[in-house]
Amino acid sequence: MSKKIQNIIDKQGFVLADGATGTNLFNMGLMAGDAPEMWNVEHPDRIIKLYQGAVDAGSDLFLTNSFGGNASRLKLHNAQNRARELSRISAEIGREVADKCNRDVVVAGSIGPTGEIMGEVGTLTHEIAVEMFEEQAQGLLEGGADVLWIETFSAPEEYAAAAEAMNNVGADWCGTMSFDTAGRTMMGMTSADMTKMVAGMDFSPFAFGANCGVGASDLLRTVLGLSEAGADRPIIAKGNAGIPKYVDGHIHYDGTPDVMAKYALLARNAGATIIGGCCGTMPEHLAAMREALDNTPKGEKPSLDMIAATMGAFSSDNDGTGDAPMKQPRRNRRRAIRSQH
């Protein structure tokens, strides 16, 4: 139920979400290329530790270890028949951790993209996508997830398919996209486009926003874009803790807890209500974010210049909102007009 999230917003003005799943699991021994979802069964103790780490650091909401738990992704590990089961268990473990906590903690069932392409040049049909998302959603609900959480999407078609699946199973949900290509999603969607899309959906999310992508500055620019396009519901910000680096055999994200605390405050000032981290965000980052959000009043909306000055330069000059760069000007002659035969 999204009511749980609303209650927390009403009480403290924001929701602190969780941090990274992959980075945390790597630190517990996950090997590159292996499916994190298998650990729900093979190492439930480590999944408890993952969730508990976020809760103990002050998160009001955490995502289940089910990001790649759809049939399309699990197929790589010959586990395409286990989407519902692995998703259910990820939520059951989450429920256990949340219910033991002496404050309200929301279990959000993570649903990542299928990894396949939809639309004109794609291979995945709308019907099959809906079916896959529905299967995973059912598992997550059976396991006791409070809300479902679509994340890291880049195609509007896939977001719509997931929305339909959420509606089919009667789940409250939130949904974020990843703006990693010149400030847009890989498929070219701008932040303003997303606000418009979500407002016009038949089956719309409780909250929407951005996760992952290319570092904190870009993510904050996206949040500003979502907000300024007239967001009519809570905005989610889940940015990476800096940029990935390879240090001593491990992936290390270079954002410090202090940097993530600044990011959290800027995200709130930029219009986000549900704030967390993505790749590289560890419990110590979350604790610093909690401390900052609790002890700092909400401030004025930051300008792009201020974001760049605090968090570093953007990855691209613009993000497709406002004065976007134009497609190649046509040569000065008549364009072909194709009649549809």
Add this chain to the structure above:
Amino acid sequence: MSEEQDDIILSELSDDELVLQMYDDLYDGMREEIEESVHILLNRGWVPYDVLTKALVEGMRIVGIDFRDGILFVPEVLLAANSMKGGMAILKPLLAETGAPRLGNMVIGTVKGDIHDIGKNLVTMMMEGAGFEVKDLGINNPVENYLDELEAGEYDILGMSALLTTTMPYMKVVIDTMVEKGMRDDYVVLVGGAPLNEEFGKAIGADAYCRDAAVAVETAKEYMAKKHNQMSA
């Protein structure tokens, strides 16, 4: 719809006009028009290699520039690449017959645990378009897949792609195994994928990180030119 009344009749355009029109048609992802134009140029006596390089490759280079600059995005580039593919399908058998020059041979694949192949497919198409021979191993490749293929053929370049935090370190597993087997220096290793960056590519021992398909082509060409110079020196 536009007010223009007449369709452009491709076969009535001069060679120069037609090639310019092909750039536009590639940019707009119009496969049938590209196929038709390729046939027209061939019928006019163009050698297949010129159709490839002067029309298709140049057209895709323009697409690549706007992709790099954040003006075109994946859906448009996929359509453009699909049109290019249509033209290539006509030219490929002819190029084989005429013994057109090959720039180099590449093995490419998405690493173990990773399903994402959009970027890799784009690189494959753009590399082929630029005159490379590419063996695409698809998604979810364990280290053996890469090494077996490299050993089975005559390759110059290994390309790896990863889109997830949980899969990108696997590229290092592959490179480390190549080092162990003493074959690392026989190949140019290029890596790519949204979460990567140049520093990461260097740290895991790749020759270069390529931020997109257009950069991959340029980088591969540079390395091939270097290799060529070394051999003739």
